[in-house]
Amino acid sequence: MTIRSNLKANQTSRMNVLTPDQCQELVYAAEEAMWRTGTNFHDKESLEIMKRAGCWVEGTRVRIPADITERALKTCQKHIVLCNSRTGARELFVEGYNSYFGSGPCTPFTINPFTGERHRATRQSVAWATKVLDALPNIDYAMSLGIVQDVPLLISDRHEFEQQVLNTDKPIITVCVDKWGQEDCIKMAEIVAGGEEELRKNPFICLYAEPISPGVHCKEAAQKLVMGAKKGLPTIYTPCIMAGGTAPATLAGVMVQGLCESLSGLVLSQCTREGAPFIMGGVYTILDMTTTIFSYGAPELSLMLAALADVAHYLGIPMFGTCGCTDSCIIDEQAGIEAAISIAMTNMSGANLNHDIGYAEQGTTSNLDLVVICDEILGMARRLTNGIRVDEDSLALDVIERVGPGGNFKGEFDDYLDFDDEEDAMYDAYGNFKPKLISRAAREIWEKAGGKTLREAANEKVRDIINYHEPEPLPKDVVAKIRHIVENAVGHMPGEDD
Amino acid sequence: MATLEDLSKCVISGNVAKAKKLTQELIDAGVAPLDIINQGLIAGMNVVGVRFKNGEMFVPEVMVAAKAMSQGIEMVKPLIAETDMPSEGKVLLGTVKGDLHDIGKNLVGIMLESRGFTVIDIGIDRSPEDFIKAIKEHQPDIMGMSALLTTTMLHMKDTIELMKEEGLGHVKAIVGGAPISQDFADEVGADGYAPDAASAVDLCKSLLGK
Known part of the structure; x- marks a missing residue:
């Protein structure tokens, strides 16, 4: 046996x-912008909390x-765990270099997987979407993949959450329309x-809440942040900003502005209740200068x-990222390219x-075929990060010696066969990726199996x-108790006073 | 001597300084002020519009071309009566009550201005009453409402209904924003909907019969 000393290896x-050093520069620049320029809060209680804090x-x-x-960066809870809704089992350790993946929320539109419409x-599309998310092995949590719109719109979030929690035991990230919606959804979660x-x-x-870039925390967002902090529930704060549109055209400038908005939200959360679990979010992108x-x-x-x-790693705080989405209006080659690059890189x-797995049409339309394709991409992406x-x-x-020049590695198959392999396992005995939808078949065999495209197989x-x-x-x-809350939900028109 | 075509080319290439210089030369040479505007400055901008639609130009180029055009127009303006000034029409824009999102509305405003429309932007979080008051004050040909949220888009209907009640039904109402669709626009009684900023310009033109 070889004894190795002081070996550095990439696991x-x-x-x-x-x-x-560059991270530090960005953070200092954000702190400067938070002081020199500041951000706007459109909520009385938030303004009072921040004033009281100095x-x-x-x-x-x-x-x-x-x-x-x-101080807020020091006090926020960094070790955040999301659990199984049925068992309470601690499943997602949202920290360090752990990467988890799931869908996106709030698309106004969706594609019916049976009719293509x-x-x-x-309610039904969210139920279906959640079922699909529940079944896929690489999807770790659920977001709704649609705003429920066949119910009164001001209480759509309650219906959305109901469909989600009925159809998955995976953790749920819930996006509510306002503080009343969030209050109801928390009540339902407490019942579960x-x-x-x-x-x-x-x-x-x-x-989940998001500021309106540049630099505006609307009433709904601020109130949801404050409530999350008071309740001690993990809260994501996500600026959705675009270079040249709602942020500077330089990418570093976008980063500074996004951090400025996120960290202002962090300060509000920590000034509300020190130690509140906070997740720094981001959808940082560009304004496409041809299509706007x-x-x-x-x-x-x-x-x-x-x-x-x-x-985020530099600051030691958890982060909410974005990938598995496409600008393409259909699930085509472009969708595959954009989803794969973003998932692998993330x-x-x-x-x-x-x-945002499953977002198509610039984030306006959810597509379950894309969700299934992304699940496969995740299998590949995770193989990439599993390293060598x-x-x-x-x-x-010893194997090289045993086989020798001109020999064959057939004996290696034994290890594959010995491996206690579940039928749907994603990786084999050597940790290599086992495709489910990706085809590696010879032409005749692929043709005999129906000659399907990846999208057809996914559908x-x-x-x-x-x-x-x-x-x-x-x-x-x-x-029944959840239903009761949904049925008794009261909507509030945006812009009305509290 | 500079020609009107040279001026058009300056607008297309977004050369603001040269557009101003050529405009001055044309004025000095006694070219009719309206010709300078219609056959020089606006003619150039019309080419820009077509090229943008074909994906051959992008927003910053359109904006700098629009700047070249408008600076030229500013120089010619004192020479002609206000009533003779060519305008594509007047559009009033705002984001509906309870909604603070405005990038989409702003882009529509930029694109409309660049194509010769006069734009009045009344800002964000505007109630139906705010819209009515502004319409009465500015007398626009078109009123455009923006919303990003499925909750705030509900205010669009209220505004359009109030417009009719107030006898402002002759002003065309258009709507836009991520959750808006043609079906929704029909449902709330809007005269038009456009899926992006560039097509909003076409929509306004067609609503005004241009």
Whole structure:
């Protein structure tokens, strides 16, 4: 046996866009912008909280002294775990270099997987989407993939959450329309978890809010952040910014502005309740200068978010990333390219909780075929980051010797056969990727099997899951109590006073 | 001597300084002010519009071309009566109540201005009453509403209904934003919907019969 000393090895592949020095420059620049320029908060309670904490408040403009920002970075909870809604099992450790993946929320439109029709998302489309997310092995959590619109719109979030929690036991990131919606969804989650304390101990939901760039925290977002902090539930705060549209055209400038908005949200959360779990989000991209759209497929999106992952690691706070999405209006070659590049890059960057799998048409329309394709891409991307094990055993000198020049490696098959392989396992005895949808068949065999494109195979799988997959059910009394909350939900018109 | 075609080319290439210089030369040479505008400055911008639509030019180029055009127009303006000034029409824009998102609205405004429309932007979080007041004050040909949220888009209907009640039904109402569709526009009684900023210009032109 060889004894090795002081060996440095990569257990996984890794990638960095920025050095720690560059991360520090971005963070200092964000702190400067938070003080010199400040951001606007359109919520009375938030303004009071920030003023009391020592921020400089003039009207709605809040300038945050760097010491308060730095304190908030120290006090926020960094070890965040999301749990299984049925068992409370602690499943996603949203921290360090752990990367988890899931869908995106709130698309106005979706594609019916049976008819191909594009329509507004409904209770049923969210139920179907959640079922698909539940069944896929590489999908770690669920976002809704649609705003439920066949119900009164002001309470659509309650219907959305109900469909989600009925159809998956995976953690759920819930996006509510306002504080009242969030209050109701938390109540429903507490019923599922078995009480307020249980939910806080083993949270299976994560809350979500976003500022309006540049530099505006609307009332709904600020109130949801404050509530998340008071409840001690993990809350994501995600600026969705575009270079040249709602942020400077330089990518570093976008990073500074995004950080300025995120960290201002962090300060509000920590000033509300020190220690509140906070996840720094980001959809940083470009304004496409030909179509004026917010691009979900641009390489700059993946580049900036990988850079943001570097900053998150530098700060030691959890991050919410973006990938698996496309600008393409259909699931075609472009969709595959954009989804694959963004997933591979995000996974390599080590961003923690990554959303928007299944977004097509510049993020306006969800597509379940794309979700299934992304699940396959994730299998490949995770193989890429699993790296190459280099040790005495894997160097395989004995095998090379045994086989010798001109021999064959047939004996190696034994190890494959010995491997206790589950039928749907993603990786084989050597940790290599086993395709499910990706075809490596010879032409005649592929033709005999129907000559299907990847999208066709994905669509079959979607239908199969919807028809036959049965998510872990909730107890009947729990279902009834949740229904009661949905039925009694009261909507509030945006812009109305509290 | 500079020709009107040279001026058009300056607008197309976005050469602001040269566009101003050539405009001055044409004025000095006694070319009719309206010809300078219609056959020089606006003619150039029309080419820009076509090229943008074909994906041959992008937004920053359109904006700098529009700047070249408008600076030229500013120089010619004192020479002609205000009523003779060519305008594609007046459009009033705003984001609906409860919604603070405005990038989409701003892009529509930029594109409309670059194509010769007069744009009045009343900002974000505007109630139906705010829209009515502004319409009465500015007398636009078209009123455009923007919303990013499925919750705030509900205010569009209220505004259009209030317009009719107030006898402002002759002003065309258009709507836009990520959750808006043609079906929704029909449902709330809007006169038009466009899926992006560039097509909003075409929509406004067709609504005004241009």
